[in-house]
Amino acid sequence: MRKSRITALTAVALAMLSFFVAACGSSSDNGGRSDTKTTDAASLKGQTVTLWIMNNGPSPVKDTQSLVKPFEAQTGIRVNVQLVGWDVQQDRIRDAAVSGTGPDVTQAGTTQVPFFAALGGFENVGDKVSQIGGQSAYAPGIWKTSTIQGQDGTFGIPWFTEARTIYYRKDALRAAGVDPKTAFTSEAALEATLEKLKSVTKLGGESIAPFGGPGKKAYDLVHNMMPWVWDAGGAELNDDATKSTINSPQAVQGVKFATDLVGRGLWDKSMLERDGTQVENEFKGGRLAVFVGGPWVLQSAKRPEDDTWSSAARRNVAVAPMPGGTDGSKGSTFIGGSNLMVFKASRHKDAAWALIKYLSQDRVQTDYANLMGMFPARLKPQEELGSSDPDHQAFYAAIKDQGRSYAPIAQWAQVENAYKNAFGQILDQSAGKGGLSDADIQSGLDKAAKEADGLLAQSAG
Amino acid sequence: MTTQTPPIVHGEPGDAPATPPPPSARRSRRRGRNLAYWLIAPALVFMVLVHLIPTLGGLALSFKNINTFTFSRLFGAPWNGFHNYNAILFDDANPLHSGFVDAARNTLIYTAATVTGTLAGGLGIALLLARSFPGRRLVRTLMLAPYVVPSFVVATLWGFMWQSDSGIINKVLVDYLHLFHDRPTWLLGHNSLFAIIVPSIWRGIPLAMLIFLAGLETMPRELHEAAAIDGAGPWRRFRYITFPLLRPLIAVQLLFGVIYSAYQFTIPYVMLGSNPGSDADLIMTLIVRQSFSNNLIGFGAAASTLLMFVMLIWVAFWFRAFRRDLEMA
Numbered sequence: 001m002r003k004s005r006i007t008a009l010t011a012v013a014l015a016m017l018s019f020f021v022a023a024c025g026s027s028s029d030n031g032g033r034s035d036t037k038t039t040d041a042a043s044l045k046g047q048t049v050t051l052w053i054m055n056n057g058p059s060p061v062k063d064t065q066s067l068v069k070p071f072e073a074q075t076g077i078r079v080n081v082q083l084v085g086w087d088v089q090q091d092r093i094r095d096a097a098v099s100g101t102g103p104d105v106t107q108a109g110t111t112q113v114p115f116f117a118a119l120g121g122f123e124n125v126g127d128k129v130s131q132i133g134g135q136s137a138y139a140p141g142i143w144k145t146s147t148i149q150g151q152d153g154t155f156g157i158p159w160f161t162e163a164r165t166i167y168y169r170k171d172a173l174r175a176a177g178v179d180p181k182t183a184f185t186s187e188a189a190l191e192a193t194l195e196k197l198k199s200v201t202k203l204g205g206e207s208i209a210p211f212g213g214p215g216k217k218a219y220d221l222v223h224n225m226m227p228w229v230w231d232a233g234g235a236e237l238n239d240d241a242t243k244s245t246i247n248s249p250q251a252v253q254g255v256k257f258a259t260d261l262v263g264r265g266l267w268d269k270s271m272l273e274r275d276g277t278q279v280e281n282e283f284k285g286g287r288l289a290v291f292v293g294g295p296w297v298l299q300s301a302k303r304p305e306d307d308t309w310s311s312a313a314r315r316n317v318a319v320a321p322m323p324g325g326t327d328g329s330k331g332s333t334f335i336g337g338s339n340l341m342v343f344k345a346s347r348h349k350d351a352a353w354a355l356i357k358y359l360s361q362d363r364v365q366t367d368y369a370n371l372m373g374m375f376p377a378r379l380k381p382q383e384e385l386g387s388s389d390p391d392h393q394a395f396y397a398a399i400k401d402q403g404r405s406y407a408p409i410a411q412w413a414q415v416e417n418a419y420k421n422a423f424g425q426i427l428d429q430s431a432g433k434g435g436l437s438d439a440d441i442q443s444g445l446d447k448a449a450k451e452a453d454g455l456l457a458q459s460a461g
Numbered sequence: 462m463t464t465q466t467p468p469i470v471h472g473e474p475g476d477a478p479a480t481p482p483p484p485s486a487r488r489s490r491r492r493g494r495n496l497a498y499w500l501i502a503p504a505l506v507f508m509v510l511v512h513l514i515p516t517l518g519g520l521a522l523s524f525k526n527i528n529t530f531t532f533s534r535l536f537g538a539p540w541n542g543f544h545n546y547n548a549i550l551f552d553d554a555n556p557l558h559s560g561f562v563d564a565a566r567n568t569l570i571y572t573a574a575t576v577t578g579t580l581a582g583g584l585g586i587a588l589l590l591a592r593s594f595p596g597r598r599l600v601r602t603l604m605l606a607p608y609v610v611p612s613f614v615v616a617t618l619w620g621f622m623w624q625s626d627s628g629i630i631n632k633v634l635v636d637y638l639h640l641f642h643d644r645p646t647w648l649l650g651h652n653s654l655f656a657i658i659v660p661s662i663w664r665g666i667p668l669a670m671l672i673f674l675a676g677l678e679t680m681p682r683e684l685h686e687a688a689a690i691d692g693a694g695p696w697r698r699f700r701y702i703t704f705p706l707l708r709p710l711i712a713v714q715l716l717f718g719v720i721y722s723a724y725q726f727t728i729p730y731v732m733l734g735s736n737p738g739s740d741a742d743l744i745m746t747l748i749v750r751q752s753f754s755n756n757l758i759g760f761g762a763a764a765s766t767l768l769m770f771v772m773l774i775w776v777a778f779w780f781r782a783f784r785r786d787l788e789m790a
Contacts, residue, residue, distance in 0.1 A: 098533040217734035270626035273648040414755045432650035451556035460530035
């Protein structure tokens with residue numbers, strides 16, 4: 001009897017072993033892959049570079065494929081463009097970096113670069129930067145996003161840039177009797193404008209609210225809220241990025257500016273139930289007079305196939321720089337965008353770099369920015385696009401004069417999550433209570449600061 | 462997966478072995494047992510591989526310090542004993558603690574409300590549909606509709622319906638019935654837990670109804686007739702005949718309903734985003750967020766282990782409470 005049990009156990013063990021062997025055997029396929037050690041252009045011919053992109057525009061894959069066509073013809077390198085949604089990209093890129101199985105190049109959000117780089121799965125391309133005109137081809141604030149604070153190395157080449165700014169309806173301002181030149185110069189002016197816009201309840205056949213922004217469902221809620229904090233003299237972290245300052249009195253005042261808009265009925269409460277895209281569509285559909293958005297919204301107004309626009313909104317859309325702070329400061333906006341990173345596990349690093357080099361050419365930068373409704377990352381094409389028309393001028397001014405980003409530290413993505421939760425919660429409560437007291441905001445931000453400090457104290461220990 | 466082919470055994474189950482006759486009965490018994498082991502081996506291997514090993518792995522991770530910097534080492538991350546458990550359960554200074562307490566409270570309320578609502582609603586509708594009336598089959602079919610809609614779609618639909626400005630619910634309550642002066646915001650603040658409970662009940666009712674309906678159909682009519690002759694009214698007939706006979710069905714649904722609700726993720730995630738806020742955050746949304754957005758896999762594993770233990774306790778309690786009903790059934 002014991003013998004039979006042993007036989008059965010042996011069978012089980014054998015079966016398990018065979019399963020494991022099968023599982024281990026299926027590691028990365030080497031079919032057609034060759035390690036390239038030389039940068040000889042001829043040897044790169046016939047290689048395939050897999051590029052992960054996110055949904056940056058209306059048809060990201062098709063647009064990117066058409067953009068790299070000349071590169072493919074020139075070099076004989078095939079570019080395999082794959083779309084990874086913004087909702088899952090952090091997990092996918094992180095897992096690819098850790099497991100060593102993934103594409104060759106990936107797009108990554110500017111604020112994610114330090115975290116991905118800290119995982120150790122990405123190439124330091126610092127020694128190749130001279131081939132694309134060096135650091136001086138980029139604004140310092142934008143170049144900063146390719147590094148990790150306090151460490152040497154360049155891990156992501158800036159690809160495109162975006163900044164948020166005020167969008168408004170010219171016809172709504174006319175109906176409310178507000179001069180667009182002075183409507184948004186300061187936060188006080190913005191508030192006064194929105195108060196006047198309250199009287200405009202219908203426009204172009206649609207009910208219209210003065211202002212709206214998304215709440216807890218917006219993945220970029222922190223980018224939307226930080227400008228108010230910055231304007232009030234607050235900051236997200238202290239100078240050496242070791243402690244959170246999101247609960248400083250200045251930050252509380254900045255957040256209070258936003259919750260007061262909700263409390264006074266200027267910020268349409270129902271927008272807080274929506275995510276960023278849905279709020280954007282409310283503006284495009286003519287149901288919001290003012291909102292804060294990125295350059296892609298402007299671009300989409302020029303695409304007749306984008307049917308989210310109501311004709312009145314499309315005809316009357318205009319942009320203005322973000323309002324200045326209460327103390328007469330110039331105002332601030334979050335400057336974001338994406339960088340390109342090369343995986344350490346890539347077997348086509350030279351071909352991958354050749355692609356990045358191509359995507360960093362001024363003309364290609366401009367073409368892509370236009371396709372996606374973004375801004376180029378490099379200074380020269382930025383200037384060119386910025387001087388093309390008044391609307392683009394407003395964006396260029398925002399990038400140049402008002403743009404701010406966060407400290408490039410590995411834990412930023414997680415700290416941002418903690419802040420996002422707090423902001424979402426605070427906006428939620430302000431919708432329920434009709435505004436919030438300083439003490440309510442303080443306690444919400446205290447919690448976020450505590451959580452962030454815990455994250456900042458993390459070590460590899 | 463490849464397994465070795467088991468030895469060929471002739472004959473049908475229950476037949477005497479066809480060839481050759483065994484030298485002794487004991488050996489044939491042993492061979493029979495051998496065959497049984499061979500037959501359960503694939504399932505056993507599978508259970509060990511997809512269930513037991515990952516569970517043990519998860520348990521091991523719950524004792525590790527996994528964060529942004531140690532994430533890539535996963536099982537090689539440093540051990541930190543019961544630190545994760547302590548942080549979740551007792552460390553008031555740790556923000557993860559308050560998040561967990563909120564999520565545990567919400568999950569408890571959500572589970573109690575959803576299971577009660579589903580069973581009560583399912584039973585009520587089943588009692589109504591158990592009578593014969595014209596168009597009964599059509600009504601039954603229609604009642605099943607919510608059950609075939611995927612959770613994701615349910616959450617998306619209700620997300621639109623709850624919207625304060627353009628949602629149908631406020632249109633009915635405010636514009637047609639004038640029950641509220643201001644438009645309530647269902648998806649924000651305190652109301653958001655209610656906003657995920659209602660669709661969960663709505664989706665759960667059809668299955669409960671179907672099971673109760675099957676139970677009611679098989680119920681002996683004579684009992685009801687005898688009770689009616691003895692002068693028992695409908696309520697007493699339900700109280701002393703229908704309900705006791707349905708207890709086993711209630712028991713089984715209670716078991717699965719509680720487990721299913723405690724592990725709910727899709728509805729709050731789709732309706733309210735990855736962070737539903739402290740009013741509607743459930744244990745599962747918390748675990749997913751902390752593990753995968755914040756790389757705190759050790760924390761997530763510890764919270765998952767705690768949840769598993771709570772579920773085991775629930776199952777043990779359930780067995781004690783309903784053993785008799787199962788035996789009866």
